[in-house]
Amino acid sequence: MARRSRKASRRHPLATVVLIAIGLVVTGGGYAAFSSTTTATADTEITSQAVIDEGKKLFAANCATCHGMSLEGTDDGPALIGVGAASVNFQVGTGRMPMAMQGPQAMQKPTQFTDEQTAALVAFVASISPGPAVPDESLLQADGDAANGGELFRINCAMCHNVAGAGGALTEGKYAPELTGVLATHIYEAMLTGPQNMPVFNDDNLTPEDKRDIITYLKYIENNPSPGGYELGALGPVAEGLFAWIFGLGAIIGLMVWLTAKSN
Amino acid sequence: MTSTIDRTGSGDSTPAGAAAATDNGPAKPKSGGFTAAASNYIEDRTSISGVVKEFGRKIFPDHWSFMLGEVALYSFVVIILSGTFLTFFFQASMVETHYDGAYVPMKGVEMSAAMESALHISFDVRGGLLVRQIHHWAALLFIAAIGLHMLRVFFTGAFRKPRELNWVIGFLLFVLAMAEGFTGYSLPDDLLSGNGLRIIDGLIKGIPVIGTWTSFLLFGGEFPGTAIVGRLYTLHILLLPAILVAFLALHLVFVIVHKHTQYAGAGRTNNNVIGYPILPVYAAKAGGFFFLVFGVIALMASFFTINPIWNYGPYDPSPVSAGTQPDWYIGFADGALRLIPPGWEFVWLDHTWSINIIVPVIALVGLLAAVAAYPFIEGWVTGDKREHHILDRPRNAPTRTAIGAAGVTFYAGLWAAASSDLMATHFQLSIEGVIHTIQAWVVLGPFLAFFVTKRVCIALMKKDREIVLHGFESGRIVRLPGGEYIEVHEQVDDYERWRLVDFEVYEPIMLRPNAKGQITPGMRFRARVSRWFFEDRIAPAQQQELESGHGHHGTHGDGTDHSLEEGPGLTKP
Numbered sequence: 001m002a003r004r005s006r007k008a009s010r011r012h013p014l015a016t017v018v019l020i021a022i023g024l025v026v027t028g029g030g031y032a033a034f035s036s037t038t039t040a041t042a043d044t045e046i047t048s049q050a051v052i053d054e055g056k057k058l059f060a061a062n063c064a065t066c067h068g069m070s071l072e073g074t075d076d077g078p079a080l081i082g083v084g085a086a087s088v089n090f091q092v093g094t095g096r097m098p099m100a101m102q103g104p105q106a107m108q109k110p111t112q113f114t115d116e117q118t119a120a121l122v123a124f125v126a127s128i129s130p131g132p133a134v135p136d137e138s139l140l141q142a143d144g145d146a147a148n149g150g151e152l153f154r155i156n157c158a159m160c161h162n163v164a165g166a167g168g169a170l171t172e173g174k175y176a177p178e179l180t181g182v183l184a185t186h187i188y189e190a191m192l193t194g195p196q197n198m199p200v201f202n203d204d205n206l207t208p209e210d211k212r213d214i215i216t217y218l219k220y221i222e223n224n225p226s227p228g229g230y231e232l233g234a235l236g237p238v239a240e241g242l243f244a245w246i247f248g249l250g251a252i253i254g255l256m257v258w259l260t261a262k263s264n
Numbered sequence: 265m266t267s268t269i270d271r272t273g274s275g276d277s278t279p280a281g282a283a284a285a286t287d288n289g290p291a292k293p294k295s296g297g298f299t300a301a302a303s304n305y306i307e308d309r310t311s312i313s314g315v316v317k318e319f320g321r322k323i324f325p326d327h328w329s330f331m332l333g334e335v336a337l338y339s340f341v342v343i344i345l346s347g348t349f350l351t352f353f354f355q356a357s358m359v360e361t362h363y364d365g366a367y368v369p370m371k372g373v374e375m376s377a378a379m380e381s382a383l384h385i386s387f388d389v390r391g392g393l394l395v396r397q398i399h400h401w402a403a404l405l406f407i408a409a410i411g412l413h414m415l416r417v418f419f420t421g422a423f424r425k426p427r428e429l430n431w432v433i434g435f436l437l438f439v440l441a442m443a444e445g446f447t448g449y450s451l452p453d454d455l456l457s458g459n460g461l462r463i464i465d466g467l468i469k470g471i472p473v474i475g476t477w478t479s480f481l482l483f484g485g486e487f488p489g490t491a492i493v494g495r496l497y498t499l500h501i502l503l504l505p506a507i508l509v510a511f512l513a514l515h516l517v518f519v520i521v522h523k524h525t526q527y528a529g530a531g532r533t534n535n536n537v538i539g540y541p542i543l544p545v546y547a548a549k550a551g552g553f554f555f556l557v558f559g560v561i562a563l564m565a566s567f568f569t570i571n572p573i574w575n576y577g578p579y580d581p582s583p584v585s586a587g588t589q590p591d592w593y594i595g596f597a598d599g600a601l602r603l604i605p606p607g608w609e610f611v612w613l614d615h616t617w618s619i620n621i622i623v624p625v626i627a628l629v630g631l632l633a634a635v636a637a638y639p640f641i642e643g644w645v646t647g648d649k650r651e652h653h654i655l656d657r658p659r660n661a662p663t664r665t666a667i668g669a670a671g672v673t674f675y676a677g678l679w680a681a682a683s684s685d686l687m688a689t690h691f692q693l694s695i696e697g698v699i700h701t702i703q704a705w706v707v708l709g710p711f712l713a714f715f716v717t718k719r720v721c722i723a724l725m726k727k728d729r730e731i732v733l734h735g736f737e738s739g740r741i742v743r744l745p746g747g748e749y750i751e752v753h754e755q756v757d758d759y760e761r762w763r764l765v766d767f768e769v770y771e772p773i774m775l776r777p778n779a780k781g782q783i784t785p786g787m788r789f790r791a792r793v794s795r796w797f798f799e800d801r802i803a804p805a806q807q808q809e810l811e812s813g814h815g816h817h818g819t820h821g822d823g824t825d826h827s828l829e830e831g832p833g834l835t836k837p
Contacts, residue, residue: 104694146369154455154577158585163455164575168586169685173694176586220369221575227367227387228397228569236456236585238683240570241592244404248564249412252335252405255556256328259549 055124058117062098071128076102083193084131088122090189094182096196104173105196132192139212140184142219149217152210156201164234165218170197180222184215320543325526329420332413334550338557339406340512346399347501353389355381356497358453358490367574375453375578378493382452382573397565403448404570405561407441407593414438418638418668421656422525425649428639430518433511435636440508442593447500449571449591453493456571458579459588462487463598470621488581525655528766530759534653589682599681600624603703631674638667645793646770659728660767660804662721663797669717670710677706718800725802728764731756732805765810769801770794 060069066077073079080088091097092113096106113121122134154163162168165179174197179187191211194200206214225231232239307313324330357377363370365380366387375383385392414434417423423431446464450457465487469475484491526532526539540546564570576585590598601624608620642664658665680687681702688695735753743749756764772795777783 147371147373150369150577151373154583154585155580158455158583160586162587163577163585164572166587167689169688169695171694172696173688173692175689217369226569226572227574228393228572229567231569231572234572234575235686236587237571237589237591238587238595238686241404241595243568244401244564244592245408248401248405248560249335249408251560252409252557253328255553255560256331256335259553259556260326260328260331 051120051123052127054117055120055122055127058113058121059124062112063121066099071125080125081129082131083125085122085126085134086132086189087193087195088125089118089134090186090193090195092118092121094186105175108177132189135185135188135192135208135211139208140188140215141212142184142216144209144213144216146213146217146220148210149213149215149220152206153214153217156206157214160198162234162236164221164231166234179218182218184219187215187218188212316543319520320541322520322523322542323537323539324524324542324546325537325539327527329416330524331553332409332416334553335557336406336409336413337512338554339402339409339561340508341554342402342558342561343399343406344505346395346402349395350385350399351501353381353385353392354378354451354497356451356494358488358493370574370577373578376493378451378453379573379578382454386574394562394565397568397570398561399448400570401564401568402561403445404592405557407438407445410434410438410441411593414635415668415672419658419665420525420527421652421661421664423639424652425643426522426651427518427525428643430515430522431639432636433515433518435632437508437511437515439632440504440511444500444504444508445591445593447496447504449594450496451493451500452571452573453579454573455576455579455583455585456573456588457576458488458581459584460590460594461492462581463590463601467597467601467621467625470618470625472615472617472622488579523653525653527655527657528763530762532654532766534651537653587685592679595682596675596678597624597628599678599684599702600628602681602684603678603699603706605703628678631671634671644790645797647773647794648770654766656767657763659721659724660769662718662725662800665721666714666718670714673709673713674706677702677709681706722800722802729802729805732761732764733809765804767804769803770798771801772798 059067063080066074067080068074068077071080091106093111095109095111098112099106100109111118125131126133153161153165157165160168160170160176161179162176167178168176170176176198188211189195190198191201191206191214192203201211226234232243355377359377360374361377361380363373363375363380363383365371365383367383370383382396385396387393417431417434446460450461465479465483468479468482471478479487482492482495483489484495523537524539526537529538532538540549589595601621604620604624606620608623609616609618611617656664658668681699684695684698684702687693687698735755738752738754740752741749742752755761773791775783775787775791778787
């Protein structure tokens with residue numbers, strides 16, 4: 001008895017404080033975890049208020065002229081409420097935004113912001129209202145089923161981007177860009193958000209695994225050189241015909257002239 | 265080694281006066297030796313020496329442009345060799361199967377046996393991909409060489425009597441080659457070839473009344489069906505090559521019968537051919553050239569991908585890839601379809617009338633028919649019944665050259681339109697802008713090309729005439745005692761002069777009443793066309809003009825052979 005009571009009386013003086021702290025962390029953290037699942041999952045660690053404030057400043061200086069101070073849009077640019085982190089990461093991360101000028105479509109160009117600045121802009125836009133998040137790394141490893149991805153690509157993407165992702169023309173000066181050299185993240189985000197003239201392929205249309213497979217296919221043909229030799233831009237019969245006429249027949253005509261030249 | 269052979273004589277019975285190729289006949293060995301024994305053995309049993317003598321002494325003039333037809337021939341040989349190899353492994357069947365070969369992004373994909381075997385050839389047959397690429401590159405070169413050969417024949421007037429029929433045979437070879445190319449393009453049953461077939465199906469269905477029936481007959485039911493690859497295969501490896509080889513043989517027989525044409529030059533007349541005999545020089549050159557052509561094709565096939573069916577995937581009627589085009593030789597048909605403005609179809613009598621398809625089809629058929637008929641049209645306009653073995657320089661037949669340039673411009677416009685989407689993406693243009701520009705090009709371009717070419721030809725003829733009569737500018741400036749500066753003009757040498765003056769020009773037909781004393785509308789029409797053809801002309805310098813020109817200027821007593829111009833305006837004879 002005495003031993004037991006002595007034990008009980010020997011509780012550490014700070015035990016109560018620790019217990020309260022544990023309780024607070026569990027409830028607060030649980031609340032935070034549950035409440036943040038609806039907005040963003042991947043970038044919880046960077047959405048600190050300081051980052052968002054930095055993003056707000058960058059947005060005000062570089063984007064607000066067209067998109068409005070609170071993302072409401074103007075005559076020159078659409079509202080960004082609800083576009084989500086994925087959209088901002090794609091548009092800014094590929095250099096399409098900020099646009100150099102109004103045109104048929106925003107072109108890919110060297111990025112204007114560092115990765116940290118891009119992340120800050122992403123955090124700011126995502127903090128205003130929820131939208132599609134930046135995809136999880138596990139979907140971007142190009143380790144899916146390339147055959148399935150190829151089939152999905154031919155059915156859903158090749159009519160604009162060409163079977164080998166070499167790009168293609170759209171109406172009135174718009175175009176579907178080349179897909180080689182594009183980061184897996186940006187390919188995924190493009191499918192998810194449908195930038196510019198591209199349709200949205202949401203997760204009911206192409207599941208995250210389908211998107212992973214398409215990325216796998218594109219990375220396969222990007223990383224494995226054509227088995228037939230130099231592929232002439234993968235542009236199809238026009239490039240082949242041009243090559244046959246200029247280099248093939250050109251070489252042969254050179255030989256013809258050489259053969260019939262007077263030997264003296 | 266250059267020999268001359270008489271055109272009028274039949275081979276060895278050369279009339280006196282013409283230099284005969286005496287040093288190239290197959291000399292009978294006197295005695296001994298294996299070659300002699302073997303030759304005798306064969307000769308005793310086949311009497312082949314007559315044939316060898318006849319063919320071995322055929323003379324071919326030497327000019328690079330005369331070898332274009334050979335390039336086509338050799339490409340065709342390469343096509344036959346590589347195609348035979350491909351038939352060992354290709355299965356012309358549309359039975360459904362699943363790919364299980366070496367190419368990862370196709371594993372487990374459902375496809376036809378034809379596509380599966382084409383992939384098998386590409387990835388699992390040793391050397392298969394190389395041979396496939398040789399076959400395809402050779403096909404592109406084959407038709408390109410035919411096209412250039414036809415242009416050479418056209419612009420030099422080599423189609424004139426007696427070669428009109430050989431022109432038509434050559435034209436048929438061109439059409440057959442396109443048909444061979446298209447059937448081959450469709451065989452692997454990949455996405456690209458299926459899309460091409462779908463366009464052909466649309467073209468056929470666009471023909472009024474019989475279109476749908478014809479399409480069902482061809483495809484064995486609704487497109488794509490399960491029959492078309494097998495049928496195209498039979499056409500591709502049996503019927504079309506058989507016809508092609510037959511016409512090819514006929515074409516070559518006519519080349520032998522007519523003897524080769526030649527460009528004007530010293531000693532070259534309408535009655536002789538100057539060049540190398542087949543044996544031994546020309547056979548050696550031509551044989552070597554075959555291997556050079558084969559080598560170029562093999563190099564292309566080794567280093568450059570063609571028709572990557574592993575990218576296109578199996579045919580499925582729903583997807584169409586961006587940048588779907590036919591091979592280059594069908595490009596003009598694809599372009600014609602792309603150029604038609606929207607809205608050219610209407611419903612009448614409960615049927616859709618696809619004018620948007622009928623018009624380009626008629627334009628293409630018309631273009632091809634005009635090519636086939638041109639020798640007869642020109643023959644009718646000139647009324648010239650003589651044989652022509654000396655080729656024209658293109659400038660010396662301005663109207664023909666201008667017509668040819670107009671035709672090339674028209675064809676080039678249609679051809680370019682087939683790549684309108686690639687022009688738009690690669691030059692950052694709008695595709696509508698590209699299409700509208702080419703539409704204007706196709707309609708106005710031929711007229712512009714005709715006018716400009718004709719004027720350029722006539723200007724060049726004037727320049728030639730000027731050079732013959734007054735020499736060319738030597739660049740040497742001389743100060744005369746009186747202080748006047750003149751540039752010394754030098755006379756061209758005899759060989760060059762021959763080239764510049766040995767041609768003839770036609771004059772427009774005089775409209776005269778016929779035997780019945782009538783002038784029929786047909787005669788009027790022909791006279792009008794003749795005037796359009798030959799109204800503007802520059803006659804070649806005549807002998808007396810040359811002489812008077814020389815007399816006028818005189819050579820100066822210092823023994824040099826150049827004469828001095830006396831200044832512009834004073835020298836017209």
